[in-house]
Amino acid sequence: MSLDTRLQLRALVERDAVTIARAFGEAGDNKPAQRFLEYHVDQRCGIRQCWVAWVDSDVAGYVTLHYNPLYPGIAGKGIPEIQDLNVLPSFRRRGIATQLLECAEQTARTRSPLVAIGVGLHPGYNAAQRLYVKRGYVPDGQGVTYDDRYVLVGELVRMDDNLVLHFLKDLSSP
DSSP: OOHHHHEEEEEOOTTHHHHHHHHHHHTTOOOOHHHHHHHHHHHHHTSEEEEEEEETTEEEEEEEEESSOOOTTTTTTTOOEEEEEEEOGGGTTSSHHHHHHHHHHHHHHTTOSEEEEEEEOSGGGHHHHHHHHHTTOEEEEEEEEETTEEOOTTOOOOOSTTEEEEEEEEOSOO
16 A cells, blocks of 8 residues: 555644654654644634644644744745644655645635745754745745744854744746
């Protein structure tokens, strides 16, 4: 049976929080269950949607789409932002991130002709950087941020998950 027939994407439900946290924890990536409970609350309030990828009965990954992002380049402009795209290492390079992005983009398209996404600059994000460019995302031209604050010329910052380049994708073309 192919991955296509075994992969299911569905909206996050509250009981998923512990399962997702455990799966990522076992892979060495600390993602507390509280994060997913907060995503679920945001989803119920209509400010975020979260989809979970399942292969058979195993969590494979997840993504969120935030309707009120804090990134200053798009805050208050009605442009949704794809956030926190993650696929477990054992499921990578099988098209799951692409399917999650497609789901988020289709939903974003119902609200805006643009969608945003940020990506870390350290080598742990190399695959994501390439994927976003292949999917038509282009840098927004506003520089990089650290903790959602623009980095000034000559400023020294730490190279970690908080150093981000932001992209936009035009959803109005096929």
